[in-house]
Amino acid sequence: MNAIINREKPPLIVIAGPTAVGKTSLSIRLAQELGGEIISADSMQVYRGMDIGSAKVTPEEMQGVPHHLINILDPEEDFNVVRFQSLAKEAAQEIIHRGHIPVLVGGTGFYVQALLRDIHFTEVEEDPEYRRSLEDRAAAGEGDKLYQELTRVDPESARIIHANNFKRIIRALEFYHSTGEKISEHNAAERERKSPYRFLYLVLNRDRAELYRRIDRRVDQMMDDGLIYEVIRLREAGCRSGMVSMQGLGYKQIMRYLDGDWTIGRAVAAIRQETRHFAKRQLTWFRREGDICDWIQMDDGRTEEEILQDILALARERGITS
Secondary structure (H helix, E strand, O other): EEEEOOOOEEEEEEOOOOOOOOOHHHHHHHHHHHEEEEEEEOOOEEEEEOOOOOOOOOOHOOOOOOEOOOOOOOOOOOOOHHHHHHHHHHHHHHHHOOOEEEEEEEEHHHHHHHHHHHOOOOOOOOOOOHHHHHHHHOOOHHHHHHHHHHHHHHHHHHHHHHOHHHHHHHHHHHHHHHHHHHHHHHHHHHHHOOOOEEEEEEEEEHHHHHHHHHHHHHHHHHHHOHHHHHHHHHOOOOOOOOOHHHHHOOHHHHHHHOOOOOOOHHHHHHHHHHHHHHHHHHHHHHHHHHHHHEEEEOOOOOOHHHHHHHHHHHHOOOOOEE
């Protein structure tokens, strides 16, 4: 199948959905069929040495399909949506220049939106002292108070940001402090931007009970594969709980165990529970995207091959491929 390469409005396929839904396998098969290359929209798989907890695709699983934005940073480096957008745009341009189709794959909805709509990120005036004060308060255990402040000044942001996601809470408070505007309103306006791509936006889904069973199996597999030892190695290399990379699901809970705060049983139970909550928030995000998404039910009785053929037909219908 050949791509239709339109330099003015090039093609882009997005395969999104909650964690453990089955994005990796399907995206690789789709890329093989289309001659595509995959761009990871995952905030943890960018880090070297963080393989088990991020469920990072292995070289064997890639089956020769080029993957971008994986293993490009060390764990002590910060990674955010602005940096993701810059790297993803560069990768997409290179893929298109080679005559291939970029296939954006991941569950971080804001990252998907940043590339798909070429979101403009407002530069807020730097106030290092204010940011440092928020970070110090979070480190001192005042995260709940910061979340309450966000609820007061920007209730919409508080509704979609997890109470423990101090990085995003601080970013939203900082935006309000610097601009007097709600970051939720800014983001809503940016969602209305036209995409520079001719795109197919697929969201994979499963029955909730089945999705939760898959999450539990994945957590069990991570533990069997040596997640504890992976985190020990990261600690020995200098990684600490306050790093952005160590806030990832699985890593922060095992860090609590290694710090002596939790038993291993409590840590594993927390990974399962918080991953389920994360999957629920991911689905809420993608539902808010409205009718630009095509939802693919992965457990409706079709085989993966049948689902793949239906997606290829949809890609032809939308003018992504010929």
